[in-house]
Amino acid sequence: MRAILAIDQGTTNSKAVLVSEGGDVVARGSAAVGISYPKPGWVEQDPNRLFASVCEAVNACLETMPGISIEAVAISNQRESVTAWDADIGEALGPVLSWQCRRTATDCERLITEGHFDRVQALTGLPLDPMFPGPKFRWLLDRLESGRGVRLGTIDSWLIHCMTGGRRHVCDASNAARSQLFDLKTQTWSDELGAIFGVDTSFLPEVLDSSADFGTTLGFAGVPDGTPIRSAIGDSHAALFGHGAFTPGDGKITFGTGSSVMTTLPAFIAPRNGITTTIAWRLGGRPTYAFEGNILVSAASLPWMANILGLADVGALVELAATAEAGGPGFVPAFVGLGAPYWNSDARALFSHINFSTTRAQMARSVTDSIALQVHDVIAAMRAQSGGELGALYVDGGPSQNRFLMQCVSNLVEHAVIQCEAPEASALGAAYLAGLSIGMWRDLGVISDLPRSTHIISPEATDRSALLNTWNDALSRSTLRSTPVKCE
Secondary structure (H helix, E strand, O other): OEEEEEEEEOOOEEEEEEEEOOOOEEEEEEEEOOOEOOOOOOOEEOHHHHHHHHHHHHHHHHHOOOOOEEEEEEEEEOOOOEEEEEOOOOOEOOOEEOOOOOOOHHHHHHHHHOOOHHHHHHHHOOOOOOOOOHHHHHHHHHOOOOOOOEEEEEHHHHHHHHHOOOOOOEEEHHHHOOOOOEEOOOOEEOHHHHHHHOOOHHHOOEEEOOEOOOOEOOOOOOOOOOOEEEEEEEHHHHHHHHOOOOOOOOEEEEEOOOEEEEEEOOOOOOOOOOOEEEEEEEEOOEEEEEEEEEEOOOOOHHHHHHHHOOOOOHHHHHHHHOOOOOOOOEEEOOEOEEOOOOOEOOOOOEEEOOOOOOOHHHHHHHHHHHHHHHHHHHHHHHHHHHOOOOOOEEEEOHHHHOHHHHHHHHHHHOOOEEEEOOOOHHHHHHHHHHHHHHOOOOOHHHHHOOOOOEEEEOOOOOOOHHHHHHHHHHHHHHOOOOOOOOOO
């Protein structure tokens, strides 16, 4: 059997799947990555352990399908996480600074005070926020021996470096677009941005299409040397591609630790209303643009609340929440500030509108509703900016399989959502891109026609006003120094 080996390197786990010519996942493997919190707000990973987890996942996957013919390797990866390594001997020179890490908050405040916010956003589509890598690259460089040959990169470039025996220093356009050093319009590294952040752009990788020749394997896990690596793409972008969201207005919501809401655009639109503009993918040198809203804390609040209430697990929490009507207390999950569309690092998590009659079920419901309410605000900002209507709206990630949670999302955004049974949307998207590169699938039309098991959840008629009023009031209370954007 011919197959694509697709790797999905995530924040907590690395996964590997084999995707057949029919688009089916025929084998799986996974391994934990590990994550550390050396100081409050600091989140980092060991780059060597990160790659080792990829090798473990690949070995676990291949053990279940011996003798399979691997036609190409595909990569999807966690975004906005970056690291550095030696240009000569290839050894890691620092930790992976996670997308969740807030250690550069002071640097971002300084850059904003210096008046760089508008220019950075105009060139990159991204705000000055600790989530994004510009200041993280500078943090890494400040702690390296001067005069040493350095390579900087997003996680796809680190993985490709490791998989090719250090022979290639490349990344794809979707990951470059999240680096805060890439000019979206010129499709090149920007020396102007390098000067703003204090980063020599010569340290950065060559930028390729998302479906391209990224080199061949050398000494990589159980994969034969010389196997072509034919795609790389950020995980949220890969999920969008995996769903077949190829028509402008189509979108997806990925639910996980945080959430990513992304919708494709007919052309570049400068960002505003707290939404970022990004490159969804690039094929044949031509970028497909997308709006994105990054929610910092989404499903991560569920196990926390389950523990607070003494419940066995997240499933028990959601069951309890489903017994309560919407519109009780308000809850803002601003444990690490607020992302899109508010971008407020000073916001703090809180409950509001609690009284002596508040029940455990209502508390649980306020936490589950906060997932849908944040999505509502992001989509409201996208609609206001684009002036267009949403097309097909897909949902993926673990929480997307829960009917109650997704019904809440559909009700609040007043739009149908499409559940997809395959949990490997990101890996599938990367595999499809690799398959395009080697001719396994001829074009996007063939990929669109591949079988997918889906279920549509349509919005129910409901009065959202009280819930939204409580939510907006809770948002204003959660902010210490300024008032976040109010989305109607």
